[in-house]
Amino acid sequence: MNKVAKEIDEYKRGKTKEEIAEKYGLNPNEIVSLASNENSYGPPPKAIQAIKENAGRVYRYPSPKDAERIRREIAQKTKLKPENVVLGTGSDGIMESLMKMYIEPGDQVIIPTPTFSYYTLLTKIYKAKPKHIQRNQNYSLPKNISNEINQDTKIIFICSPNNPTGNTVTTEKLKQILKQDILVVLDEAYIEFADQTHAPLVKQHDNLVVLRTFSKAYGLAGLRIGYALTNPKITNKYKAVSPPFPLAIPSIEAAIAALNDKEHHKKTIKNNQRERKRLQKEIPLKTYPSKGNYVFIDTSPIKATKITKKLMKKGVIVRDCTPIPGCKDTHIRITVGTPKENTKTIQAIKKITKK
Incomplete structure (x- = not known):
């Protein structure tokens, strides 16, 4: 094994439903996966x-x-x-x-x-x-x-x-x-x-x-x-x-x-734009303007690692951006999900931030 391979770290991907279900004893079918910017509306x-x-x-x-x-x-x-x-x-x-x-x-x-x-x-x-x-x-x-x-x-x-x-x-x-x-x-x-x-x-x-x-x-x-x-x-x-x-x-x-499959593509873009605005409006934290299928958020004063862990325990997977160079330890990223997934995410964040 060469020196570079020994020293570099593995790419940190988003957690899967199966991993979180096993770790916290949750039903995988009830977990919302919004950490990897996938298309929440599925394939065409x-x-x-x-x-x-x-x-x-x-x-x-x-x-x-x-x-x-x-x-x-x-x-x-x-x-x-x-x-x-x-x-x-x-x-x-x-x-x-x-x-x-x-x-x-x-x-x-x-x-x-x-x-x-x-x-x-x-x-x-x-x-x-x-x-x-x-x-x-x-x-x-x-x-x-x-x-x-x-x-x-x-x-x-x-x-x-x-x-x-x-x-x-x-x-x-x-x-x-x-x-x-x-x-x-x-x-x-x-x-x-x-x-x-x-x-x-x-x-x-x-x-x-x-x-x-x-x-x-x-x-x-x-x-x-x-x-x-x-x-x-x-x-x-x-x-x-x-x-x-x-x-x-x-x-x-x-x-x-x-x-x-232009119908599916058009539906995906339209739904994403609508739900992206909803997340930015209803999440009680600082959100940034976004042109992607995700929302960048500052969780201050709560640390990103802490809030992502609490969300996972509630069955909501989001991305902790702390390991990304240039990000703060209060930055997370949330993929735009379906209306049902976004509702669960918004409600979970509101409960956590009220404490």
């Missing part, structure tokens, strides 16, 4: 049907035609071309291939914090140096962030909407960063819930990669389907370093079906 019916119809094909590897079909569907959705699309086992799989392409040991990776902690973990795995830049008080990117870039900087990760804070990056700020001679990885995992995308900029900037996923708005987290939008120069080399079969046949068919 058309995607489920596609999985069933293609289950018998799993003894074969996906063909080049299968991959080309999903790239064409994604290109049509994003108003780009198939040569602008690459595929991966979740967006984290795409990030790993990008690290193979751009990072040498000792290189620097800029990570504005707080943000998705996997960027830091991946940087360390590839023996690069993460440089954490604290975001502004409202969690926007610092005005002088470009000044932090030096000859060792190879990549900057920008999440928009940012996880866990929910805010987006402005076009002006992004274009300022794109002027630098580094790879800009823009993670738009939650973009379907927002009202702005920067994907069209890949036509003008050959150092931009826009990450997307089917895990959030499309409700297919368990299938691990990711894609990225970028220029053909990057896509060609990406194919050389990425695994030969990044997506399984059922995943490809489910993703295509999900893109075409």
Whole structure:
């Protein structure tokens, strides 16, 4: 085992219903799981049907035609071309291939914090140096962030909407960063819930990669389907370093079906926007504006670890953000659930904060 593997910590995922049910003696069917930003309304019916119809094909590897079909569907959705699309086992799989392409040991990776902690973990795995830049008080990117870039900087990760804070990056700020001679990885995992995308900029900037996923708005987290939008120069080399079969046949068919299940997608976005506003209004704690399917909250004066534990005992799982660089020990994140799940969550928080 190498030195890096010995020293890094495992990615801290959200707790599952099964774990909390066993720990606190609860009925798993009555537990609300709002820690991992999954789609609380489930997968599209058309995607489920596609999985069933293609289950018998799993003894074969996906063909080049299968991959080309999903790239064409994604290109049509994003108003780009198939040569602008690459595929991966979740967006984290795409990030790993990008690290193979751009990072040498000792290189620097800029990570504005707080943000998705996997960027830091991946940087360390590839023996690069993460440089954490604290975001502004409202969690926007610092005005002088470009000044932090030096000859060792190879990549900057920008999440928009940012996880866990929910805010987006402005076009002006992004274009300022794109002027630098580094790879800009823009993670738009939650973009379907927002009202702005920067994907069209890949036509003008050959150092931009826009990450997307089917895990959030499309409700297919368990299938691990990711894609990225970028220029053909990057896509060609990406194919050389990425695994030969990044997506399984059922995943490809489910993703295509999900893109075409517009009724379910529209319902998901509409319900999320309504329930997100409700959580922000009714939770008796400080909440921040959000464009994602989650709400970032300051639990002061109660510590985040304490309130998340009390919520778990009541059958409500939320994310304690304390371990995330740049977060305070009073920050939590709550996924927007169904009306019933949100009601239970709001009531539980009100009971805890009254004591």
